[in-house]
Amino acid sequence: MEIPKTYEPGKAEERWYQHWLNKNYFHSTPDEREPYTIVIPPPNVTGVLHMGHMLNNTIQDVLIRRARMLGKNACWVPGTDHASIATEAKVVQKLRQEGIKKSDLTRDEFLKHAFEWKDKHGGIILEQLKKLGASCDWERTHFTMDAEYSDSVIDVFVDLFKKGKVYRGVRMVNWDPEALTAVSDEEVLYKEVNSRLFYVRYKVAGTDDEWLTIATTRPETILGDTAICVNPNDVRYKHLHGKSAIVPLTNREVPIIADEYVEMEFGTGCLKVTPAHDINDYELGKKFNLATIDLFNDNGALNAHGLHYEGKDRFDVRKEIEKELHDKGYLVKTEDHINKVGFSERTNAVIEPKLSLQWFVSMKELAQPALDNVMNGNIQFHPEKFKNTYRHWMENVKDWCISRQLWWGHRIPAWYFGPGANDYVVAKTAEEAQSLAKEKSGKDISISDLKQDEDVLDTWFSSWLWPISVFNGLTRPGNEEIKYYYPTNDLVTAPEIMFFWVARMIIAGYEYLGDLPFKNVYYTGIVRDKLGRKMSKSLGNSPDPIDLIEKYGADGVRVGILISSPAGNDLPFDSSQCEQGRNFTNKVWNAYRLVSAWEVRELEQPKSSVMAIEWFENRFQTVLAEINDLFDKFRISEALMAIYKLVWDDFCSWYLEMIKPGYEQPIDSKTLEATKDFFENLLKLMHPFTPFVAEELWHQLRNRAEGDDIIIAKWPEVKTVNSSVLSKFTIAEEVITNIRNVRKNNNIANKVKLELFVRKNKDVDTAFDSVIVKMGNLSLMEYVSEKVNNANSFIVDGSEYFIPFGDTIDVEAEKEKINEELTYTKGFLKSVQEKLKNERFVAGAPEQVVAVERKKEADALAKIALLEEKLTTLG
């Protein structure tokens, strides 16, 4: 049967994925084995796969597949997140295209549309993950709005409320006037924008013509001013302390207060204070008991406090008020100014700090165990540098605003029974709420009198329970699965969501199960394009992962994306890396083609093959130990590189060439069997990274019994290494490379057999001579006591090697080469000798270090002598 010259991934991938599914290999149930668990960072339910997912999920699959081979009960839980803001925005947009306004729908009608949308687009991303080869336990697929999951979210809200950790309060929130919702601090992007600084003068009350000038970037908020603030140390304004100023246009009188918060150098050193519309002013307002005047409607237009500007948008008012201030003589001047403005991550609207009644989680106490257990190493971050960032945040943690003015999500289980600020209860159901309300109010209240809070919970308020709720750890406490799978092992995610998600999962873990949610957190980098830009939909610079898989094969893409992505570093992605990955799968494919084509016969095993096998055995063991170590340290791409080199360089370029019989020659069975064993072990190491081609060749290489699949094969065992074999081979390798160089320099074809004479200057091990003869294509290898004239020569490990080829030798070129080597060696010798001449070095450095330097000196001296001798011979 003709085996194709290049590996064709498409069909094999589909076949093997289906095979794995049929065999139920991805499914896990608790048993007596050690569990190994990963919960997927749930992608947005309506999302599509992008390169960031590819990186993230490939790493998870590598970890889970290796764990499976190590004999652990591997469980990778997949699922999706309802992503309230993003999904609701998409549904609103889709309805708008159909001419339906959200405001025309009831909550139930809107949710019906939303669920339709979710059913249509939801889960596409999970199907895409299958193409990548993700070995998730699909029977465990969860969605953050599934009934039982939602129960756990509501339970936690009620519980935290009972513990006094959830409270309702007026707070300055980041208001998105477009989405008409509060957004969390983390969803605000600060950008530098060119704006203007307006210098406006306020009259000092009780004077005829004394003015003070303030500088502001937001003149439209003047109408909400309730104080002027100066620095108490500012001599320019000392006389004004305790006086009042008249706010332009409104003619309101406001106090002049003094606080060190004001920077004397900024602007004029006078700050206008608008507690309703700036977080710092709000704090000042609290401190000085100032009035707050809220100027804006929810949509960013001015309300009645805005006087004649009522109903106009904040940015229009900025322009108009500038003109009015100017016309009335209040505007002193304007300056160009660069300041940072917050934008909504979702709608890109300018965020308006706004006082609003919201629900909060009080974080300080909850955060403590989460901080401690990362700092003390119970939970490990990879790379560790992220601990610093984490600590900084956790030590300064602020209360978490968890209410969102949206419909898509978990509705807040608070029920209002009256107009008073405290006329509400928190309960899971209307019935419970009713009895609580009766109790609280002392009145007879019917269910229809209760009005449930309109808001939903922040999406992260459900995803922080992910590692617990996918095992129903809250709704069915202490169940078999939560006991078995929790704490999970490794979490693979992006550093951007360290606070949104990672920190909060840790908090929830300690609060609800008294234990960490995972032992290791592996932070991936951001996938960037060649120009270093973050890959994003809006830039259109992100390749479609599915296209890449079709072009290079899933294995090729997996290798391409992992080959240069150390933990925590950004990954500049270029599709040429996938090409490298595809080439790798093809290389292995062809190695198989070679091995499969040999005809076995009962032959004596050549010496060179015996040595090759002994060498590769040891080489494999060495690299295996390295790979295991790299995995333990989460240095995934380095582990991949080690495997890549082991397969390509050691196995294909060296080992197979060493044992390869001549063209159309048979092979002895011992060598063939050993080779197939090696091949199997290599496939095992490859399998986590390139599962498809590994499974394919596993089955091609040998006839397999039912169920003998590489996905559940046993990861190779580490054995002790005979390092002397390795060092002997290194010398043989160097001799062979030198022979090849002689061929190349003299234009001698590979087919032409050469003679090699060796003058040993010390004991030379001859174990690999047969390998040298074969790989160098020698007709003769002989040990001599005299140097050989008219020969190309080289020195390896103190011995001289001669290849007579008098006719073509280029004496000048040869001399030049020797001189170059001589210069280098002399330079090297000099640096070593300088060290050794230094008495303080000899006295101060450890004995071993000095001994090493002495050996370097001796070797260099011997080499120089040989080189100089060669030069004289050449004349």
Added chain:
RNA sequence: GGGAGUUUAGCUCAGCUGGUUUAGAGCAUCUGCCUUACAAGCAGAGGGUCGGGGGUUCGAAUCCCUCAACUCCCA
């Protein structure tokens, strides 16, 4: 404004508590080969004063200080 991190070959990165490192790998580059496993390949080669400056030390890519550039987080 506060904090953290990064800076080693054209690119992406190794190089642990300073000493077999006049610095390694992969890719890219260059040269020669279509040698029947693979040109998606083989063989060989070139390429870095380790961001600049200063210091500690017998010895610094590695430790300290300083300057510069870039990145991220927080306000």
